[in-house]
Amino acid sequence: MAAAARLKRDVPDPGDRLRGWIVRALPQGRGLPAGAWERRHRGLLAILWIHVAFVPLFGITMGYGVGHSALEGMLLMAAALAAHSGRLGRRMRSTLCSVGLLTASGLLVHFSGGFIEFHFHFFVMIALLSLYVDWVPFTVAVAYVAAHHGVIGVLDPEAVYNHPDAIAQPWTWAAIHAAFVLAAGAANVFTWRISEEEALRRENVERVTEAALAKLPLDDLLSELLRRVSETVGAELASLWLTGPDGLKLRAVHGAEVPGAPPCLSLERGLHAEVVARAEPVAVAEVEPGELESELHRAAGARALAGAPLMVEGGLVGVLDVASRRPRRFSETDLGLLQLVADRIGPAIDRARLYEEEHRIASTLQRSLLPKRLPVVHGVDLAARYLPAGDAVAVGGDWYDAIELGSGRLAVVMGDVAGHGTEAASLMGQLRTAARAYATEGHSPATVATRLNSLLAGLEDGSMATLLYLELDVPSGRATLVSAGHPPPLVRRRGGAVEYLETKPAAPLGARAHTVYAEHALEIGAGSTIVLYTDGLVERPGESLDDGLDALMSRFGSAVLTTAEATCRDVLGPGEGPLRDDVAVLVVHLVDVPGRSLRGEYPSEVTAVSSARRDLERFLRTAGVPEMELQDLLLGCAEACSNAVQHAYGPEGGRFRIAAEIEAGIVRVTVSDDGTWRRFNEASGGGRGLPIMNAIVDDVDVRRTPQGTRVTLRKLVGEASDDRAA
Amino acid sequence: MIAPLEVETREDMVIVRAAGEIDIATAGQLRDGCFAAVTNDSLGLVLDLSRVSFLDSSGVRALFVIAERLDEHRQHLALVVPDTSHVRRVLGIVNIEGSASVHDTIEDAGARLRDGIGRGAAR
Numbered sequence: 001m002a003a004a005a006r007l008k009r010d011v012p013d014p015g016d017r018l019r020g021w022i023v024r025a026l027p028q029g030r031g032l033p034a035g036a037w038e039r040r041h042r043g044l045l046a047i048l049w050i051h052v053a054f055v056p057l058f059g060i061t062m063g064y065g066v067g068h069s070a071l072e073g074m075l076l077m078a079a080a081l082a083a084h085s086g087r088l089g090r091r092m093r094s095t096l097c098s099v100g101l102l103t104a105s106g107l108l109v110h111f112s113g114g115f116i117e118f119h120f121h122f123f124v125m126i127a128l129l130s131l132y133v134d135w136v137p138f139t140v141a142v143a144y145v146a147a148h149h150g151v152i153g154v155l156d157p158e159a160v161y162n163h164p165d166a167i168a169q170p171w172t173w174a175a176i177h178a179a180f181v182l183a184a185g186a187a188n189v190f191t192w193r194i195s196e197e198e199a200l201r202r203e204n205v206e207r208v209t210e211a212a213l214a215k216l217p218l219d220d221l222l223s224e225l226l227r228r229v230s231e232t233v234g235a236e237l238a239s240l241w242l243t244g245p246d247g248l249k250l251r252a253v254h255g256a257e258v259p260g261a262p263p264c265l266s267l268e269r270g271l272h273a274e275v276v277a278r279a280e281p282v283a284v285a286e287v288e289p290g291e292l293e294s295e296l297h298r299a300a301g302a303r304a305l306a307g308a309p310l311m312v313e314g315g316l317v318g319v320l321d322v323a324s325r326r327p328r329r330f331s332e333t334d335l336g337l338l339q340l341v342a343d344r345i346g347p348a349i350d351r352a353r354l355y356e357e358e359h360r361i362a363s364t365l366q367r368s369l370l371p372k373r374l375p376v377v378h379g380v381d382l383a384a385r386y387l388p389a390g391d392a393v394a395v396g397g398d399w400y401d402a403i404e405l406g407s408g409r410l411a412v413v414m415g416d417v418a419g420h421g422t423e424a425a426s427l428m429g430q431l432r433t434a435a436r437a438y439a440t441e442g443h444s445p446a447t448v449a450t451r452l453n454s455l456l457a458g459l460e461d462g463s464m465a466t467l468l469y470l471e472l473d474v475p476s477g478r479a480t481l482v483s484a485g486h487p488p489p490l491v492r493r494r495g496g497a498v499e500y501l502e503t504k505p506a507a508p509l510g511a512r513a514h515t516v517y518a519e520h521a522l523e524i525g526a527g528s529t530i531v532l533y534t535d536g537l538v539e540r541p542g543e544s545l546d547d548g549l550d551a552l553m554s555r556f557g558s559a560v561l562t563t564a565e566a567t568c569r570d571v572l573g574p575g576e577g578p579l580r581d582d583v584a585v586l587v588v589h590l591v592d593v594p595g596r597s598l599r600g601e602y603p604s605e606v607t608a609v610s611s612a613r614r615d616l617e618r619f620l621r622t623a624g625v626p627e628m629e630l631q632d633l634l635l636g637c638a639e640a641c642s643n644a645v646q647h648a649y650g651p652e653g654g655r656f657r658i659a660a661e662i663e664a665g666i667v668r669v670t671v672s673d674d675g676t677w678r679r680f681n682e683a684s685g686g687g688r689g690l691p692i693m694n695a696i697v698d699d700v701d702v703r704r705t706p707q708g709t710r711v712t713l714r715k716l717v718g719e720a721s722d723d724r725a726a
Numbered sequence: 727m728i729a730p731l732e733v734e735t736r737e738d739m740v741i742v743r744a745a746g747e748i749d750i751a752t753a754g755q756l757r758d759g760c761f762a763a764v765t766n767d768s769l770g771l772v773l774d775l776s777r778v779s780f781l782d783s784s785g786v787r788a789l790f791v792i793a794e795r796l797d798e799h800r801q802h803l804a805l806v807v808p809d810t811s812h813v814r815r816v817l818g819i820v821n822i823e824g825s826a827s828v829h830d831t832i833e834d835a836g837a838r839l840r841d842g843i844g845r846g847a848a849r
Contacts, residue, residue, distance in 0.1 A: 609749055609751060628815075632812075634780065635816065642783070645750065646750070688783040688787065691820070692816065696815075696819070
């Protein structure tokens, strides 16, 4: 805590200190709410009117003339009438009423012949005036009493005093009277301040503990509480920091703009470190800008800080701070209030963390149960995407799959388990596995759906799921479709025509013990693209389902179809905030006129290597080989081609060939030349060509004969390589 | 194809940005371009390969040659290659780390160059 000791704890200048003390000791005179002022003003005016009636009567009783008494009574009436006027400001009316009441005191003393006992009236009035809780009428009234005594005491001593000492020395006795009035004023001010402080404390506590705030979303609650705490303690800046792996991270701030990523704060030194270490509120009355740990506070020009720990179940989860741009002392009350707000925020943050954790677990489980990669099937470009809902309770249940069935057949599956959370995700995992098992056993689409239905109905827990199952014969483009209550797939034909496929929908899986699932035969045709999706893609808040389907159709219709991956992105559209529901999308593109193999011949020149590579890239991309494996194969091919170009022929030159095939998930690339093999030392790669090839493909076979050299690379791609790894 | 190299000379280092494909046909351009760009008084060379989409053994060899030449002048080669790039995979296979450092960003690479000199002085 050596660093904390360097922070100055007190305001050093004694002058400032005294001023600060006086300012704090005096009531703020915050005034009253309109209704309360109105009531008190009316009451005080009533008292003034009573004086308007009785003071002249008293004058007459004491032997003064009727005219004299009435004239002086008129003074009071003028003050009372003016204090009624709605055209004057509140403060002015308060002041007029105050002056009126003290004038009444003065007149009573005057009519009594300066009797000391009538001076008591002043003290009653001063006590009454503090009801206004406003400095202006109060100060004016006290000054008025002092001036009245001084001036009248000199001019007509017997009007204010009734004993000879005072009449002989009016100024001395005016000072004595004024001192008592002041003392009465001070006593009133003191009680005024105490009750004001208590009211303020109660109000402030109410401001931050207001139950209605609990209904706000977390971000709104935080910004509202930060605003209130900064206003209440009179600090310009309030910020909330949460503990993380690298010290504290900003969660919310009031009174400053924080563009970009939330800043972090190390806990090596400074106020926040001290709050964390002591787990109690800490305040610093003056800090030099250079001593501030936090960039946020430096930028805001903070000069005084106070912080309180956020505790949840005895553990510290963050720090709440307030900062002021000028040096000041934060009182115990300020710190207590800060801690109160911190205590309110702590559990809210904790709940939010639990909620995020739940979301993370459900999303992770869901993702882990979805296919890691889609199979590589010749003639088909496949891509899929799953986006979890932004809301923890909405995550889970969507699934997709693509299953290679052999002899150019492929099954694509899209499903959605009703319900959400980890339970829906795990049921989804079971259904996906079961669908795979039934499909690879060779069952027809209708049988797969029927068996899944029996399986789900047999669980007897009321679970349901929708399913779309499409079996595709890639070479012929013929497809068979079964739908169990799932939204229809969308197809875009080679010519660009977009339509929803007819599905003959039947009941969702699990809805009934025996449902007959009808197969629907379709012609998809080469060059077509099919989009399977879950309802989260078309059900948007505030839109009808038809609007959602139309919007999807137009997004898909206007997409530039390059790869299935890009189509996936286009179909999902721009993300607008957190999703209300999970979304899964699967795009199947039947490659136009699929080439089963690649053959190419090139001149033996260094620039031809990139041409060969480009041809291979196009072939592999069309076949849907995943990016990393595709890059590995391109590199392997380039090494073999470079070698052929450099070493096969002498200055007379020659030609080299490449060939590529994909079969059962294995890509075979052959590079051959007709030259005389020299040796595989590769001046260009410094002997690194062969090791690189061995590292990136599964098998490198180099054969040389007097007729030429043939290098064959083999690599497992897509799902096949995953299976092997597992 | 390789795009023309972009050369930026800063106070204490030279930054070369390469883009395109580096293979048997283009590796020579990269090597010669880097040799021409490096000044004697710099700490070394930051070679930004972020926009290089392809790198084969010819390109790898060029990088080793550049690193060797720099080392003779007690200068360092810092490569910038994004973590997800295939180029990163190739550099890992050939163990480039023995001759040049690999970084995610130009800032990291620059910091390594300055840091390396600091340590050299302490030795």
